[in-house]
Amino acid sequence: MKSSKQKDRVIANTQRSALWVLIGGMLGMMVAMGIGRFAFTPILPLMQRDLGISNSLAGGLASLNYAGYLAGALICAVCPHILRYTSVNVTALVACIATTFLMGFTQSPYWWGALRLISGVASAMLFVVIAIEVTETMVRSSHSRWSSALYGGIGLGIALSGVFTQILDRFGGWSAAWLGMGGISMILSLVGILVAGKRRGAVSIPSVSSPSTGTLTGISRLATAYFLEGVGYIVSATFLVTMITHTAGLARFAPWSWVAVGLAAAPSTVIWQQIAYRIGVRHALTLAYLLQACGILLSSIATQPFSAGLAAIIFGGTFLGIVSLAMAEGTRRSGADARRAAAILTVCFGAGQVIGPPLAGLLADQQGGFSLPLILAGSTVVFGGILVATDRNFSAGSSYKK
Helix, strand or coil: CHHHHHHHHHHHHHHHHHHHHHHHHHHHHHHHHHHCCCCHHHHHHHHHHHHCCCHHHHHHHHHHHHHHHHHHHHHHHHCHHHHHCHHHHHHHHHHHHHHHHHHHHCCCHHHHHHHHHHHHHHHHHHHHHHHHHHHHHHHHCCCHHHHHHHHHHHHHHHHHHHHHHHHHHHHHHHHHHHHHHHHHHHHHHHHHHHHHHCCHHHCCCCCCCCCCCCCHHHHHHHHHHHHHHHHHHHHHHHHHHHHHHCCCCCCCCHHHHHHHHHHHHCCHHHHHHHHHHHHCHHHHHHHHHHHHHHHHHHHCCCCCHHHHHHHHHHHHHHHHHHHHHHHHHHHHHHHHHHHHHHHHHHHHHHHHHHHHHHHHHHHHHHHCCCHHHHHHHHHHHHHHHHHHHCCCCCCCCCCCCC
16 A cells, blocks of 8 residues: 555656746747747838848748758758767757847848858757657656647747737837847846756656657658748748838737737647647648648738738748647657657658758749748648658558547
């Protein structure tokens, strides 16, 4: 009887510890992705208003950030063992916070480019290590079905940046926005470390070795579709607020469109996982791709707050769902190579993101608007959805019930 009670207490403590690790991971995702990567989107219109930077320059800066993200993902893929070192992870976290903060101290495009590049490297490394550590913790504590909630932290960070950018703008325009977001990142990081870091040692759970079955060759089509998602979605992720700002009658709504993206994104990973339970991963992932394409195309013709808001909600409600489903499916297929598969998928996603923004910015300057870039982006996502729909490597009736 006593042994049974002790066992129950161990299980309860393990579950509570895993929950704190999940919450800490979500805070980490808010810093690394929601702010470190995507705060550029709501702050960009302020930089264009106050400093007059072009869409081409904005696209170039975004591309440098995504190039850094690609480089960071490559580092993780080639040398995954470095993620085991606390010093490497702490350095990445400090770099992510510092580069956000320092963006407000310069008006040099060269320094901006360097900072966005470094930020991208740090964000990718943090994304991979947080995703791996939280997912493995949740799996070992028998809560794997809630692992996708981790990515909701990105949506919360996006919504937070949308709200605070408007507030910080009143105190000093674009510069105050960057400085303030850097300060918020620091606070979130400290809270995340206190929540998850001290309790990690308390997660006393038996290790579960990865299954020996699986191969990286099975993710080639999925990786290609994920690359196309990177190309297509990033156009909206970079220019959505700027595009709405320059649409007649929608300037006041523009900052709130990014908040709508974040609020829709926050629960989307859990929602899409539930959809995958019911209809299977392939059908859910295909649906997410096609629905996102519709949202991107809708944003190209939106002239009213309702249509612009709907486009933002559709976009926010799908892009993280695609990330969580694709990453989970890739690791499922790869068995013992799950860590490397996660890094490879992130590389493909990052490569797509490098291509999208500079092309979209250049076309927008040439065409005098974002209609053509958005149409091309939506079409790219449709093609990615077709690849997913025709991918035979999904297991029969594949779903997360297994």
